[in-house]
Amino acid sequence: MKQEFTRIAVKVGSNVLTRRDGTLDVTRMSALVDQIAELHKSGVEIILISSGAVASGRSEVHPQKKLDSVDQRQLFSAVGQAKLINRYYELFREHNIPVGQVLTTKESFGTRRHYLNQKNCMTVMLENNVIPIVNENDTISVSELMFTDNDELSGLIASMMDTQALIILSNIDGIYNGSPSDPNSSVIRKIGHGKDLSNYIQTTKSSFGRGGMLTKTNIARKVADEGITVIIANGKRDNILVDLLQHPEETLCTRFIPSDEPVSSVKKWIAHSEGFAKGEIHINACATEVLNSEKAVSILPIGITHIEGEFEKDDIVRIMDFQGNQIGVGKVNCDSKQAQEAIGKHGKKPVVHYDYLYIE
Numbered sequence: 001m002k003q004e005f006t007r008i009a010v011k012v013g014s015n016v017l018t019r020r021d022g023t024l025d026v027t028r029m030s031a032l033v034d035q036i037a038e039l040h041k042s043g044v045e046i047i048l049i050s051s052g053a054v055a056s057g058r059s060e061v062h063p064q065k066k067l068d069s070v071d072q073r074q075l076f077s078a079v080g081q082a083k084l085i086n087r088y089y090e091l092f093r094e095h096n097i098p099v100g101q102v103l104t105t106k107e108s109f110g111t112r113r114h115y116l117n118q119k120n121c122m123t124v125m126l127e128n129n130v131i132p133i134v135n136e137n138d139t140i141s142v143s144e145l146m147f148t149d150n151d152e153l154s155g156l157i158a159s160m161m162d163t164q165a166l167i168i169l170s171n172i173d174g175i176y177n178g179s180p181s182d183p184n185s186s187v188i189r190k191i192g193h194g195k196d197l198s199n200y201i202q203t204t205k206s207s208f209g210r211g212g213m214l215t216k217t218n219i220a221r222k223v224a225d226e227g228i229t230v231i232i233a234n235g236k237r238d239n240i241l242v243d244l245l246q247h248p249e250e251t252l253c254t255r256f257i258p259s260d261e262p263v264s265s266v267k268k269w270i271a272h273s274e275g276f277a278k279g280e281i282h283i284n285a286c287a288t289e290v291l292n293s294e295k296a297v298s299i300l301p302i303g304i305t306h307i308e309g310e311f312e313k314d315d316i317v318r319i320m321d322f323q324g325n326q327i328g329v330g331k332v333n334c335d336s337k338q339a340q341e342a343i344g345k346h347g348k349k350p351v352v353h354y355d356y357l358y359i360e
């Protein structure tokens with residue numbers, strides 16, 4: 001059967017893989033592996049981003065004294081990730097599909113070199129028919145070094161690997177246009193560019209999730225703006241993955257319609273690098289207007305009003321409009337001292353070149 005996508009990223013949330021008591025739901029895992037195997041055999045390249053390390057470690061160790069939340073996460077994930085990947089290895093082996101583990105951290109997306117190393121690793125895995133199974137390295141990612149959750153990680157992976165779609169599997173059928181528990185609300189089937197969803201999203205999270213629907217929505221929007229279809233669907237529904245690819249119209253889910261303007265791979269990286277920004281470049285009203293227009297323009301010293309923070313050449317900075325609102329991110333062409341000296345001057349080189357500028 002002809003499928004819409006040939007390379008996809010699939011994110012499986014903690015709640016899909018976790019039973020009510022917080023332990024790993026191996027039956028669900030097995031059902032998902034069967035579906036991924038079916039798609040893999042039909043020629044779809046798949047990158048799996050799987051949560052579940054903490055959940056699978058929880059039932060293995062019983063600490064003698066009370067641990068704080070960081071210690072708990074480190075202990076459970078260290079034990080649980082080994083168990084999780086072992087389960088996946090065994091389940092995929094029944095289908096004769098080799099899998100490989102990729103553990104990453106937020107910092108590994110901060111420099112372009114690390115970013116490209118990770119990309120190369122997963123590319124060579126796919127070329128050799130190995131399914132990459134990605135998770136955050138929870139043992140060393142603590143507090144501000146952590147991803148908000150695996151939705152954020154899956155967005156980075158989809159963008160980095162140029163997938164055509166990102167499928168986020170949660171314990172809910174999609175984004176509801178009201179409280180999911182209200183019988184009058186229903187799943188929004190398609191979401192186009194620029195639609196404001198803030199009124200619909202409740203801040204409640206499912207019991208074992210970290211980020212909630214709000215991070216899913218924000219990530220989905222950003223990834224769709226880069227030209228990737230994003231689908232939020234219920235991973236607990238039988239055959240959901242195969243149905244989403246083979247019967248897209250009949251399968252309940254929320255789809256974010258991708259932008260049809262191509263975005264370069266450098267811009268994709270910059271778009272997701274906001275967390276590493278070292279400083280701010282504030283621009284005047286005229287520069288704000290041209291940047292918000294359809295024109296491809298760089299940030300020149302003449303349009304800069306002031307600079308905040310210290311940065312080196314090639315660092316990521318936030319771009320702030322004349323009212324102090326962030327409008328984008330970019331990679332700087334010079335350090336903060338040089339940028340400072342050039343402010344307001346004509347005929348100087350761009351501080352952020354268009355090729356390294358991502359306007360939100």
Ligand SMILES: Nc1ncnc2c1ncn2[C@@H]1O[C@H](COP(=O)(O)OP(=O)(O)O)[C@@H](O)[C@H]1O
Binds near residue numbers: 172174209211213
């Ligand atoms: N408008 C909404 N539509 C759907 N789900 C919502 C909405 N608002 C809040 N939610 C909550 O978001 C939860 C899913 O997010 P999350 O807990 O992060 O799951 P996961 O672990 O799969 O990433 C749902 O179980 C639901 O309770």
Ligand SMILES: N[C@@H](CCC(=O)OP(=O)(O)O)C(=O)O
Binds near residue numbers: 015151
């Ligand atoms: N990395 C963590 C999962 C992080 C997390 O909870 O993410 P999510 O499934 O998006 O709520 C783990 O494997 O336990």
